[in-house]
Amino acid sequence: xxxxxxxxxxxxxxxxxxxxxxxxxxxxxxxxxxxxxxxxxxxxxxxxxxxxxxxxxxxxxxxxxxxxxxxxxxxxxxxxxxxxxxxxxxxxxxxxxxxxxxxxxxxxxxxxxxxxxxxxxxxxxxxxxxxxxxxxxxxxxxxxxxxxxxxxxxxxxxxxxxxxxxxxxxxxxxxxxxxxxxxxxxxxxxxxxxxxxxxxxxxxxxxxxxxxxxxxxxxxxxxxxxxxxxxxxxxxxxxxxxxxxxxxxxxxxxxxxxxxxxxxxxxxxxxxxxxxxxxxxxxxxxxxxxxxxxxxxxxxxxxxxxxxxx
Ligand SMILES: [Fe+2]
Ligand SMILES: [Fe+2]
Numbered sequence: 001x002x003x004x005x006x007x008x009x010x011x012x013x014x015x016x017x018x019x020x021x022x023x024x025x026x027x028x029x030x031x032x033x034x035x036x037x038x039x040x041x042x043x044x045x046x047x048x049x050x051x052x053x054x055x056x057x058x059x060x061x062x063x064x065x066x067x068x069x070x071x072x073x074x075x076x077x078x079x080x081x082x083x084x085x086x087x088x089x090x091x092x093x094x095x096x097x098x099x100x101x102x103x104x105x106x107x108x109x110x111x112x113x114x115x116x117x118x119x120x121x122x123x124x125x126x127x128x129x130x131x132x133x134x135x136x137x138x139x140x141x142x143x144x145x146x147x148x149x150x151x152x153x154x155x156x157x158x159x160x161x162x163x164x165x166x167x168x169x170x171x172x173x174x175x176x177x178x179x180x181x182x183x184x185x186x187x188x189x190x191x192x193x194x195x196x197x198x199x200x201x202x203x204x205x206x207x208x209x210x211x212x213x214x215x216x217x218x219x220x221x222x223x224x225x226x227x228x229x230x231x232x233x234x235x236x237x238x239x240x241x242x243x244x245x246x247x248x249x250x251x252x253x254x255x256x257x258x259x260x261x262x263x264x265x266x267x268x269x270x271x272x273x274x275x276x277x278x279x280x281x282x283x284x285x286x287x288x289x290x291x292x293x294x295x296x297x298x299x300x301x302x303x304x305x306x307x308x309x310x
Contacts, residue, residue: 009205010099010101010102012201012205013099013101013102013104013105013202013205014101014105015201016105016108016109016198016201016202017101017104017105017108019197019198020105020108020109020112020195020198021108023194023195024195025191025194025195027115027118027119027122030187030191031119031184031187031188031191032122032126032184033187035183035184036126036129036130037067037126037127037129037130037182037184038130038182039063039064039067039130039131040180041063041180041181041182041183041185042063042066042067042070042178042180042181042182042185043066043067043069043070043071043073043127043182043185044066044069044070044073044185045066045173045174045176045178045181046066046178047173047176048069048073048170048173048174048271048274048275048279049062049065049066049069049271050267050270050271050274051065051066053267053270053271054264054267055263056260056263056264057264061248061252063180064248064252065248065268067127067131068131068135068244068247068248069244069268069271069272069275070123070127070182070185071123071124071127071128071131071135071137072137072240072244072272073275074120074121074123074124074127075120075124075137075139076236076240076272076275076276077116077117077120077192078117078120078121078124078141079139079141079144079236080163081113081116081117081120082117082141082142082144082145083141083144083145083148083149083156084113084160084163084164084199085110085113085114085117086145086149087149087153087156087157087160088106088109088110088113088202089106089110090149090153091106091153091206091210092106092107092110094209102205105198105202106202106206108198109198109199109202112195112198112199113199116192116195119188119191119192123184123188124137126184131251132251134247134250134251135244135247136243136247137240137243138239138243139236139239139240144232144236147232148229148232151222151225151226151228151229152218152221152222152225153210154207154210154211154214154218154219154222154225154226155222155223155225155226155228155229156229157203157206157207157210158207158222158226158290159226159229159230159233160203161200161203161204161207161280161286161289162277162280162281162283162286163276163280164196164199164200164203164280165200165280165283165285165286166275166276166279166280166283167192167193167196168193168196168197168200168283169279169280169283170189170193170275170279171189171190171192171193173189174186174189174190175189175190200285204285204289207289207293208289208292208293211293219293219294219298220298223294223298223301223302224301226302227301227302227305230277230281230305230306230309231305233276233277234273234277234309237269237272237273237276237277238269240268240272241265241266241268241269241271241272242265242268244268245261245264245265245268246261246265248264248268249261249264273309273310277306277309278306278309281306290302
């Protein structure tokens with residue numbers, strides 16, 4: 001079989017449409033299937049929750065951490081998919097009177113992201129049914145989308161490529177053998193991955209297309225905007241790590257002193273930075289695509305910014 005990234009551009013859009021039709025799934029019929037979450041299960045696999053980093057916690061408490069992180073996972077995806085979908089709809093405009101297959105690929109991409117947002121709202125509500133009350137996710141998806149879409153398309157697409165590539169890696173993490181991992185969450189990773197695989201290809205095609213229209217100065221500014229966007233994502237992750245650590249401390253059923261509370265907060269932040277920034281940024285494809293578009297010095301600027309988020 002021919003690797004998809006060696007196909008001519010028009011065929012890559014066509015291949016994305018074909019795959020999108022083949023893998024299409026339904027939230028209730030395929031993913032949820034009448035099941036409920038069980039608190040005896042982990043919601044995120046250890047490789048994503050970084051369970052081993054929560055050194056002061058018992059195995060039961062680490063499982064609770066994975067459940068809190070699972071709820072935040074649903075909310076973060078609901079958040080980023082709001083701006084991704086708006087950007088995809090905007091980009092589709094360029095294809096209205098052009099390649100109708102490329103247009104179909106982006107329309108399907110948009111349709112899938114709307115469905116994913118509905119899936120993640122459903123998952124958030126289902127987790128809310130089984131975990132203690134008091135969980136907060138106070139980030140306004142529309143306000144974030146407005147701020148993100150204020151940046152250049154190049155920067156938004158580069159961030160989007162990072163995001164869609166890390167969903168692929170998250171799936172890989174979730175298939176590791178772990179009898180305690182929730183079967184519903186395993187299916188969330190599996191079904192999301194099936195459709196995100198096409199999105200990552202389309203992000204790349206659109207990024208390369210938009211890149212070709214930029215002057216060197218515009219591209220240089222776009223690199224700075226990408227760094228600003230990653231910093232903004234990090235700001236959201238910091239706030240949510242503190243909210244989730246506070247929720248854990250309030251509901252874990254034992255006293256937690258200040259030093260331990262801070263360590264738990266720091267571990268949540270490390271896990272979230274891994275999940276939502278580094279696991280995509282370190283993806284080989286992300287490096288390959290970026291380095292084909294920007295200079296070594298621009299790449300170093302991005303890498304230097306990422307290093308500060310450890
Ligand atoms: Fe998605
Ligand atoms: Fe996506």
